[in-house]
Amino acid sequence: MGNEFFIYLAVMAVSTYLVRTVPFTLVSRKITNRFIRSFLTYVPYAVLSAMTVPAIFHSTGSLISATAGFVVALVLSLFERSLITVAFFSCLAVFVVSLF
Amino acid sequence: MNSMRKGFLDGLPIGLGYLAVSFSFGIMGTNYGLKIWQTLLISMTCVTSAGQFAGLTIMVSAGSLVEMLLSQLIINSRYSLMSVSLSQQVDDGFKTPARIALGHFITDEIFAVASSRGEKVGKRYFAALAVLPYVGWSLGTLLGAICGDILPSSISTALSVALYGMFIAIFIPPMKKSISITVVVLISVAISVFLYYQPFFEISTGISVIICAVVASLVGAIFFPIKEERKEVQHGE
Numbered sequence: 445m446g447n448e449f450f451i452y453l454a455v456m457a458v459s460t461y462l463v464r465t466v467p468f469t470l471v472s473r474k475i476t477n478r479f480i481r482s483f484l485t486y487v488p489y490a491v492l493s494a495m496t497v498p499a500i501f502h503s504t505g506s507l508i509s510a511t512a513g514f515v516v517a518l519v520l521s522l523f524e525r526s527l528i529t530v531a532f533f534s535c536l537a538v539f540v541v542s543l544f
Numbered sequence: 545m546n547s548m549r550k551g552f553l554d555g556l557p558i559g560l561g562y563l564a565v566s567f568s569f570g571i572m573g574t575n576y577g578l579k580i581w582q583t584l585l586i587s588m589t590c591v592t593s594a595g596q597f598a599g600l601t602i603m604v605s606a607g608s609l610v611e612m613l614l615s616q617l618i619i620n621s622r623y624s625l626m627s628v629s630l631s632q633q634v635d636d637g638f639k640t641p642a643r644i645a646l647g648h649f650i651t652d653e654i655f656a657v658a659s660s661r662g663e664k665v666g667k668r669y670f671a672a673l674a675v676l677p678y679v680g681w682s683l684g685t686l687l688g689a690i691c692g693d694i695l696p697s698s699i700s701t702a703l704s705v706a707l708y709g710m711f712i713a714i715f716i717p718p719m720k721k722s723i724s725i726t727v728v729v730l731i732s733v734a735i736s737v738f739l740y741y742q743p744f745f746e747i748s749t750g751i752s753v754i755i756c757a758v759v760a761s762l763v764g765a766i767f768f769p770i771k772e773e774r775k776e777v778q779h780g781e
Contacts, residue, residue, distance in 0.1 A: 483765040
Protein backbone atom coordinates (compact mmCIF):
# COMPACT_ATOMS: atom_id res chain seq x y z
CA MET A 445 0.00 0.00 0.00
CA GLY A 446 1.60 3.24 -1.09
CA ASN A 447 0.05 6.67 -1.45
CA GLU A 448 -3.45 5.49 -0.63
CA PHE A 449 -2.16 4.71 2.85
CA PHE A 450 -1.43 8.35 3.51
CA ILE A 451 -4.80 9.48 2.18
CA TYR A 452 -6.62 7.01 4.40
CA LEU A 453 -4.42 7.97 7.32
CA ALA A 454 -5.07 11.67 6.79
CA VAL A 455 -8.84 11.14 6.77
CA MET A 456 -8.64 9.07 9.96
CA ALA A 457 -6.27 11.30 11.87
CA VAL A 458 -7.75 14.66 10.89
CA SER A 459 -11.38 13.68 11.47
CA THR A 460 -10.49 12.17 14.84
CA TYR A 461 -8.53 15.28 15.79
CA LEU A 462 -11.34 17.65 14.84
CA VAL A 463 -14.03 15.61 16.58
CA ARG A 464 -12.08 16.06 19.81
CA THR A 465 -10.55 19.49 19.52
CA VAL A 466 -13.28 21.60 17.93
CA PRO A 467 -15.81 21.18 20.77
CA PHE A 468 -13.04 21.42 23.36
CA THR A 469 -11.85 24.72 21.92
CA LEU A 470 -15.19 26.29 21.02
CA VAL A 471 -16.87 25.65 24.33
CA SER A 472 -14.53 27.81 26.32
CA ARG A 473 -17.06 29.47 28.56
CA LYS A 474 -18.76 28.06 31.55
CA ILE A 475 -22.15 26.68 30.60
CA THR A 476 -24.68 28.23 32.94
CA ASN A 477 -27.73 26.22 31.97
CA ARG A 478 -28.38 23.93 34.91
CA PHE A 479 -29.87 21.16 32.79
CA ILE A 480 -26.89 20.98 30.45
CA ARG A 481 -24.47 21.19 33.37
CA SER A 482 -26.24 18.30 35.07
CA PHE A 483 -26.21 16.30 31.85
CA LEU A 484 -22.47 16.84 31.36
CA THR A 485 -21.74 15.94 34.98
CA TYR A 486 -23.26 12.52 34.48
CA VAL A 487 -21.62 11.80 31.12
CA PRO A 488 -18.30 10.36 32.40
CA TYR A 489 -19.97 7.85 34.70
CA ALA A 490 -22.47 6.79 32.05
CA VAL A 491 -19.73 6.42 29.43
CA LEU A 492 -17.44 4.37 31.64
CA SER A 493 -20.05 2.01 32.96
CA ALA A 494 -21.47 1.42 29.47
CA MET A 495 -18.00 0.66 28.15
CA THR A 496 -17.30 -1.78 30.98
CA VAL A 497 -20.49 -3.81 31.08
CA PRO A 498 -20.94 -6.20 29.42
CA ALA A 499 -17.64 -5.87 27.50
CA ILE A 500 -15.46 -6.93 30.44
CA PHE A 501 -17.17 -10.33 30.52
CA HIS A 502 -16.06 -10.98 26.95
CA SER A 503 -12.57 -9.55 27.26
CA THR A 504 -10.66 -12.65 28.29
CA GLY A 505 -12.27 -15.36 26.21
CA SER A 506 -13.49 -17.07 29.36
CA LEU A 507 -16.54 -15.95 31.31
CA ILE A 508 -15.11 -17.44 34.51
CA SER A 509 -11.77 -15.62 34.49
CA ALA A 510 -13.45 -12.40 33.36
CA THR A 511 -15.97 -12.63 36.18
CA ALA A 512 -13.11 -13.14 38.64
CA GLY A 513 -11.47 -9.98 37.33
CA PHE A 514 -14.75 -8.10 37.56
CA VAL A 515 -15.52 -9.19 41.12
CA VAL A 516 -12.03 -8.36 42.38
CA ALA A 517 -12.20 -4.93 40.76
CA LEU A 518 -15.66 -4.33 42.21
CA VAL A 519 -14.69 -5.26 45.76
CA LEU A 520 -11.45 -3.25 45.74
CA SER A 521 -13.31 -0.27 44.28
CA LEU A 522 -15.88 -0.43 47.05
CA PHE A 523 -12.95 -0.05 49.44
CA GLU A 524 -11.80 2.88 47.30
CA ARG A 525 -8.39 1.51 46.39
CA SER A 526 -6.35 3.43 43.80
CA LEU A 527 -6.75 2.93 40.05
CA ILE A 528 -3.46 1.11 39.66
CA THR A 529 -4.19 -1.22 42.59
CA VAL A 530 -7.60 -2.14 41.27
CA ALA A 531 -6.29 -2.65 37.73
CA PHE A 532 -3.36 -4.76 38.92
CA PHE A 533 -5.32 -7.13 41.15
CA SER A 534 -8.04 -7.44 38.56
CA CYS A 535 -5.42 -8.61 36.03
CA LEU A 536 -3.87 -10.90 38.63
CA ALA A 537 -7.25 -12.50 39.34
CA VAL A 538 -7.76 -13.20 35.64
CA PHE A 539 -4.24 -14.59 35.35
CA VAL A 540 -4.59 -16.90 38.36
CA VAL A 541 -8.03 -18.18 37.42
CA SER A 542 -7.00 -18.85 33.84
CA LEU A 543 -4.16 -21.08 35.07
CA PHE A 544 -6.68 -23.70 36.12
CA MET B 545 -5.19 20.21 40.35
CA ASN B 546 -2.20 21.01 38.21
CA SER B 547 0.56 18.74 39.49
CA MET B 548 2.65 17.01 36.83
CA ARG B 549 3.70 14.29 39.23
CA LYS B 550 0.10 13.41 39.97
CA GLY B 551 -0.61 13.43 36.25
CA PHE B 552 2.13 10.91 35.51
CA LEU B 553 0.99 8.66 38.34
CA ASP B 554 -2.64 8.75 37.23
CA GLY B 555 -1.51 8.01 33.68
CA LEU B 556 0.45 4.90 34.62
CA PRO B 557 -2.44 2.41 34.83
CA ILE B 558 -3.86 3.80 31.59
CA GLY B 559 -0.50 3.38 29.89
CA LEU B 560 -0.23 -0.22 31.05
CA GLY B 561 -3.71 -1.01 29.87
CA TYR B 562 -3.03 0.63 26.52
CA LEU B 563 0.10 -1.45 26.11
CA ALA B 564 -2.04 -4.56 26.02
CA VAL B 565 -4.80 -3.18 23.82
CA SER B 566 -2.49 -1.59 21.27
CA PHE B 567 -0.38 -4.74 21.18
CA SER B 568 -3.31 -6.51 19.60
CA PHE B 569 -3.72 -3.61 17.17
CA GLY B 570 -0.08 -4.01 16.16
CA ILE B 571 -0.53 -7.71 15.53
CA MET B 572 -3.62 -6.99 13.47
CA GLY B 573 -1.80 -4.41 11.34
CA THR B 574 0.98 -6.85 10.49
CA ASN B 575 -1.49 -9.63 9.79
CA TYR B 576 -3.31 -7.33 7.37
CA GLY B 577 -0.07 -6.71 5.48
CA LEU B 578 0.78 -3.21 6.68
CA LYS B 579 4.39 -2.27 7.23
CA ILE B 580 5.45 -1.85 10.83
CA TRP B 581 5.89 1.91 10.52
CA GLN B 582 2.46 2.24 8.93
CA THR B 583 0.71 0.52 11.82
CA LEU B 584 2.73 2.58 14.29
CA LEU B 585 1.89 5.80 12.47
CA ILE B 586 -1.83 5.07 12.69
CA SER B 587 -1.58 4.66 16.46
CA MET B 588 0.55 7.76 16.90
CA THR B 589 -1.75 10.01 14.89
CA CYS B 590 -5.17 8.70 15.89
CA VAL B 591 -4.83 7.59 19.53
CA THR B 592 -8.17 5.86 19.59
CA SER B 593 -9.00 2.19 19.90
CA ALA B 594 -12.30 1.45 18.20
CA GLY B 595 -11.78 4.05 15.48
CA GLN B 596 -8.40 2.61 14.52
CA PHE B 597 -9.59 -0.97 14.39
CA ALA B 598 -12.46 0.06 12.14
CA GLY B 599 -10.24 2.32 10.04
CA LEU B 600 -7.68 -0.42 9.51
CA THR B 601 -10.36 -2.79 8.31
CA ILE B 602 -11.67 -0.24 5.82
CA MET B 603 -8.14 0.54 4.67
CA VAL B 604 -7.18 -3.03 3.86
CA SER B 605 -10.51 -3.79 2.23
CA ALA B 606 -9.95 -0.74 0.01
CA GLY B 607 -13.14 0.92 1.22
CA SER B 608 -14.11 4.38 0.02
CA LEU B 609 -12.91 7.55 1.70
CA VAL B 610 -16.52 8.50 2.45
CA GLU B 611 -16.94 5.22 4.25
CA MET B 612 -13.75 5.90 6.15
CA LEU B 613 -14.83 9.40 7.11
CA LEU B 614 -18.31 8.35 8.20
CA SER B 615 -17.04 5.43 10.26
CA GLN B 616 -14.55 7.67 12.05
CA LEU B 617 -17.10 10.41 12.72
CA ILE B 618 -19.68 7.97 14.04
CA ILE B 619 -17.37 5.85 16.14
CA ASN B 620 -15.50 8.84 17.51
CA SER B 621 -18.42 11.20 18.01
CA ARG B 622 -18.46 10.26 21.69
CA TYR B 623 -15.27 12.29 22.02
CA SER B 624 -17.21 15.44 21.19
CA LEU B 625 -19.47 14.74 24.12
CA MET B 626 -16.44 14.22 26.33
CA SER B 627 -14.73 17.35 25.02
CA VAL B 628 -17.70 19.50 25.94
CA SER B 629 -17.89 17.84 29.33
CA LEU B 630 -14.17 18.34 29.94
CA SER B 631 -14.33 21.95 28.75
CA GLN B 632 -16.43 22.67 31.83
CA GLN B 633 -13.91 21.16 34.18
CA VAL B 634 -10.63 22.69 33.09
CA ASP B 635 -9.18 25.62 35.01
CA ASP B 636 -8.77 29.16 33.73
CA GLY B 637 -5.18 28.56 32.63
CA PHE B 638 -6.29 25.95 30.10
CA LYS B 639 -6.60 28.40 27.21
CA THR B 640 -7.15 27.93 23.48
CA PRO B 641 -3.55 27.09 22.45
CA ALA B 642 -3.35 24.42 25.15
CA ARG B 643 -6.73 23.07 24.06
CA ILE B 644 -5.61 22.86 20.45
CA ALA B 645 -2.39 21.14 21.46
CA LEU B 646 -3.80 18.74 24.04
CA GLY B 647 -7.32 18.11 22.79
CA HIS B 648 -6.20 15.15 20.73
CA PHE B 649 -5.35 13.26 23.92
CA ILE B 650 -8.95 13.14 25.06
CA THR B 651 -9.36 9.38 25.00
CA ASP B 652 -12.05 7.55 26.93
CA GLU B 653 -9.67 6.74 29.73
CA ILE B 654 -7.79 10.02 29.94
CA PHE B 655 -11.08 11.88 29.90
CA ALA B 656 -12.50 9.64 32.58
CA VAL B 657 -9.55 10.01 34.91
CA ALA B 658 -9.22 13.75 34.38
CA SER B 659 -12.90 14.50 34.84
CA SER B 660 -13.82 12.23 37.72
CA ARG B 661 -11.45 13.65 40.29
CA GLY B 662 -13.84 16.39 41.32
CA GLU B 663 -11.21 19.09 40.92
CA LYS B 664 -10.45 21.62 38.19
CA VAL B 665 -8.15 20.15 35.56
CA GLY B 666 -4.97 22.14 34.84
CA LYS B 667 -3.05 21.92 31.59
CA ARG B 668 0.14 20.73 33.28
CA TYR B 669 -1.72 17.92 34.99
CA PHE B 670 -3.53 17.01 31.77
CA ALA B 671 -0.35 17.02 29.66
CA ALA B 672 1.45 14.81 32.18
CA LEU B 673 -1.57 12.54 32.40
CA ALA B 674 -1.43 12.00 28.62
CA VAL B 675 2.26 11.08 28.42
CA LEU B 676 2.32 7.48 29.64
CA PRO B 677 -0.89 6.49 27.85
CA TYR B 678 0.53 7.89 24.62
CA VAL B 679 3.83 6.08 25.13
CA GLY B 680 2.02 2.87 26.07
CA TRP B 681 -0.26 3.12 23.07
CA SER B 682 2.59 3.71 20.62
CA LEU B 683 5.02 1.24 22.18
CA GLY B 684 2.42 -1.51 22.41
CA THR B 685 1.53 -1.04 18.75
CA LEU B 686 5.18 -1.19 17.76
CA LEU B 687 5.86 -4.32 19.79
CA GLY B 688 2.72 -6.01 18.52
CA ALA B 689 3.57 -5.18 14.92
CA ILE B 690 7.14 -6.43 15.30
CA CYS B 691 6.80 -9.55 17.32
CA GLY B 692 3.25 -10.67 16.92
CA ASP B 693 2.49 -13.28 19.48
CA ILE B 694 5.59 -13.27 21.68
CA LEU B 695 3.65 -12.44 24.80
CA PRO B 696 2.27 -15.63 26.35
CA SER B 697 -1.47 -15.55 25.82
CA SER B 698 -2.11 -15.97 29.54
CA ILE B 699 -0.43 -12.62 30.17
CA SER B 700 -1.96 -10.70 27.29
CA THR B 701 -5.37 -12.05 28.30
CA ALA B 702 -4.87 -10.89 31.87
CA LEU B 703 -3.73 -7.45 30.70
CA SER B 704 -6.86 -7.03 28.65
CA VAL B 705 -8.95 -6.46 31.77
CA ALA B 706 -6.66 -3.72 33.06
CA LEU B 707 -8.63 -0.92 31.44
CA TYR B 708 -11.95 -2.27 32.65
CA GLY B 709 -10.56 -2.68 36.16
CA MET B 710 -9.57 0.95 36.05
CA PHE B 711 -12.99 2.04 34.79
CA ILE B 712 -14.61 0.19 37.66
CA ALA B 713 -12.29 1.92 40.11
CA ILE B 714 -13.47 5.24 38.71
CA PHE B 715 -17.23 4.84 38.65
CA ILE B 716 -17.88 2.66 41.70
CA PRO B 717 -16.65 4.94 44.54
CA PRO B 718 -18.91 7.89 43.57
CA MET B 719 -21.89 5.51 43.53
CA LYS B 720 -21.41 4.97 47.27
CA LYS B 721 -21.91 8.66 47.91
CA SER B 722 -24.46 9.64 45.30
CA ILE B 723 -27.77 7.95 44.62
CA SER B 724 -28.14 9.95 41.41
CA ILE B 725 -24.83 8.67 39.98
CA THR B 726 -25.88 5.16 41.00
CA VAL B 727 -29.13 5.49 39.07
CA VAL B 728 -27.39 6.94 36.02
CA VAL B 729 -24.82 4.12 36.02
CA LEU B 730 -27.47 1.42 36.39
CA ILE B 731 -29.51 2.85 33.51
CA SER B 732 -26.44 3.13 31.33
CA VAL B 733 -25.41 -0.46 32.08
CA ALA B 734 -28.92 -1.76 31.44
CA ILE B 735 -29.05 -0.12 28.00
CA SER B 736 -25.53 -1.27 27.22
CA VAL B 737 -26.37 -4.89 28.08
CA PHE B 738 -29.54 -4.69 26.03
CA LEU B 739 -27.78 -3.27 22.97
CA TYR B 740 -25.02 -5.85 23.22
CA TYR B 741 -27.25 -8.90 23.34
CA GLN B 742 -30.30 -7.84 21.32
CA PRO B 743 -30.59 -9.86 18.12
CA PHE B 744 -32.27 -7.22 15.92
CA PHE B 745 -29.45 -5.12 14.54
CA GLU B 746 -25.68 -4.74 14.50
CA ILE B 747 -24.37 -1.80 16.46
CA SER B 748 -20.82 -0.54 16.88
CA THR B 749 -19.29 0.03 20.29
CA GLY B 750 -18.96 3.75 19.60
CA ILE B 751 -22.65 4.21 18.81
CA SER B 752 -23.71 2.03 21.70
CA VAL B 753 -21.69 4.12 24.14
CA ILE B 754 -23.27 7.33 22.84
CA ILE B 755 -26.81 6.00 23.17
CA CYS B 756 -26.13 4.78 26.72
CA ALA B 757 -24.41 7.98 27.79
CA VAL B 758 -27.01 10.31 26.30
CA VAL B 759 -30.07 8.47 27.60
CA ALA B 760 -28.68 7.81 31.08
CA SER B 761 -27.31 11.34 31.48
CA LEU B 762 -30.60 12.83 30.26
CA VAL B 763 -32.50 10.85 32.86
CA GLY B 764 -29.99 12.05 35.44
CA ALA B 765 -30.34 15.67 34.36
CA ILE B 766 -34.16 15.49 34.38
CA PHE B 767 -34.63 13.76 37.70
CA PHE B 768 -31.49 14.75 39.60
CA PRO B 769 -30.37 18.21 38.48
CA ILE B 770 -27.14 19.08 40.23
CA LYS B 771 -27.09 21.72 42.90
CA GLU B 772 -25.70 24.99 41.67
CA GLU B 773 -22.38 25.91 43.18
CA ARG B 774 -22.72 29.21 44.95
CA LYS B 775 -19.42 30.73 45.63
CA GLU B 776 -20.77 34.28 45.51
CA VAL B 777 -21.49 36.21 48.66
CA GLN B 778 -24.56 34.82 50.27
CA HIS B 779 -25.75 37.74 52.31
CA GLY B 780 -29.38 38.70 52.44
CA GLU B 781 -30.75 35.23 51.93
